[in-house]
Amino acid sequence: MRRTLLFARDTPVAWKKMFSRLPKSTLVLLAFGSVYLFWGSTYGAIHIAGEHLPVPVVSATRSLISATLIVLICQLRGKSLRVPKGEWWKLVVVGLLFMSCNNMLLTWGEKLVASGFASLVVSTMPIMIALIEMVLPDGDALNKRGWAGTILGTLGIGVLVWPSLHAGAARGGASVAASRTLLGVFVLLGAAISFAIGSVLSRRFHFTADTFVATGWQIGAAGICNAMVAIGSGGLHRAVWTWTGFGAIVYLSIFGSLFGLVAFTYLLQNVAVTKVSTYAFVNPVIAVLLGVLLLHERLVKTEIAGMAVIVCAVAMVVYSRMDRGKREIVGMAGEAVE
Numbered sequence: 001m002r003r004t005l006l007f008a009r010d011t012p013v014a015w016k017k018m019f020s021r022l023p024k025s026t027l028v029l030l031a032f033g034s035v036y037l038f039w040g041s042t043y044g045a046i047h048i049a050g051e052h053l054p055v056p057v058v059s060a061t062r063s064l065i066s067a068t069l070i071v072l073i074c075q076l077r078g079k080s081l082r083v084p085k086g087e088w089w090k091l092v093v094v095g096l097l098f099m100s101c102n103n104m105l106l107t108w109g110e111k112l113v114a115s116g117f118a119s120l121v122v123s124t125m126p127i128m129i130a131l132i133e134m135v136l137p138d139g140d141a142l143n144k145r146g147w148a149g150t151i152l153g154t155l156g157i158g159v160l161v162w163p164s165l166h167a168g169a170a171r172g173g174a175s176v177a178a179s180r181t182l183l184g185v186f187v188l189l190g191a192a193i194s195f196a197i198g199s200v201l202s203r204r205f206h207f208t209a210d211t212f213v214a215t216g217w218q219i220g221a222a223g224i225c226n227a228m229v230a231i232g233s234g235g236l237h238r239a240v241w242t243w244t245g246f247g248a249i250v251y252l253s254i255f256g257s258l259f260g261l262v263a264f265t266y267l268l269q270n271v272a273v274t275k276v277s278t279y280a281f282v283n284p285v286i287a288v289l290l291g292v293l294l295l296h297e298r299l300v301k302t303e304i305a306g307m308a309v310i311v312c313a314v315a316m317v318v319y320s321r322m323d324r325g326k327r328e329i330v331g332m333a334g335e336a337v338e
Contacts, residue, residue: 028271034263035279040119040286042256044295045248046107047115052245054235055107056226061246063099063223065253070216083209083217090205095218097198100225105191112184116284116291116299120160120310121188123284127153127317128196136200142320149316156309161185163302280318281311 022030049058074081083091110118127150133139142150161181207214230236267276288307291297299307 024270027266031263031266031270035260035267036282036286038255038260038263039279040283041290042252043110043115043119043122043287044290045252045256047110047118047291047295049245049248049252050107050111052242052248053239054230054233055104055111056230056233056235057239058107058245058249059099059103060223060226060230060236061249062103062252063219063226065250066257067216067220067223069253069258070212070219074210074212074216077212079210079213081213081216083213087205087207087209087214088217090201091207091209091214091217092221094198094202094205095221096225097194097201099219099222100229101194102191102198103222104226104229105187105194109184109188109191112180112187114291114297114299115295116288116297117160117303118184118188119284119287119291120307121157121185122192122195123281123310123314124153124157124189125192125196125199126280126314128193129199130317130320132196132200136204145316146320149313149320152316153310153313156306156313157185159306159309160303162306163300277318281314284311284314 046058049062053061071081106118106122109121113121130140130142130146131150134142209217227236230239264276264279285307288297288299292299
């Protein structure tokens with residue numbers, strides 16, 4: 001949250017001049033639309049990129065493009081890329097969790113299941129953050145609403161995977177499709193856990209470096225790591241570049257990261273945090289709808305029920321944390337640029 005607010009103060013003057021003539025109500029609507037659309041559409045873009053290129057190549061290219069853009073912006077604004085002594089390794093650790101572990105696992109998971117399905121599994125991230133914070137020193141204990149949301153979210157995951165389990169049992173054992181879905185769920189849960197750990201560490205490290213500079217370090221470190229994995233695994237050698245795959249990566253780097261964060265920070269400045277936090281449970285729904293409309297994905301009735309259960313569960317956990325005061329779950333969106 002702190003880093004997000006720091007970025008809000010540093011929002012380029014050009015952006016403010018560009019939209020200064022529009023009514024505030026219009027700007028708020030545009031900002032909400034941008035956050036919902038750009039962040040909700042990232043799952044579809046990741047799915048498309050993963051269909052055309054190996055996982056490490058997608059993650060490496062996305063990270064390196066985003067890091068390059070951030071470095072250019074810092075240079076144009078005359079910002080030094082140096083960070084306070086003792087913070088560089090913390091930035092690297094958080095960056096690897098966000099853009100190496102989380103991003104590669106998410107891309108891999110979307111090779112196994114539909115993008116909308118993936119977004120619902122990953123949307124349980126606020127629940128994981130709440131559970132991690134609960135067991136850490138000085139962390140917040142879950143209240144009754146938080147526990148209810150956690151239990152409900154677990155049930156929601158069960159409802160999501162039930163069709164695959166049932167289909168496998170009906171065939172007298174685990175079918176290839178059922179095994180593929182279950183593997184995808186475990187991979188995506190791993191991605192969510194990686195991001196949750198990174199988000200908790202990011203807030204507890206209390207970074208003092210400029211937001212854009214710190215983000216550049218994180219994404220840059222992850223980009224180098226991802227590139228090494230891409231080269232070492234032979235992914236870069238096997239990659240067959242297409243305009244569709246590269247275009248999806250560029251979309252993720254520019255719209256999914258930079259533009260989405262600009263819109264989000266504007267909302268934090270001008271709208272109540274309880275309204276801004278709706279992104280946590282609206283974006284998965286947007287991802288599902290875009291997957292159906294653009295990628296021709298299908299959800300059976302039980303999966304639709306699972307979506308409803310998970311969205312309600314995430315909303316309960318998010319708002320239960322806000323009642324506690326200091327470390328709202330919405331703060332994790334400060335890392336959305338990554």
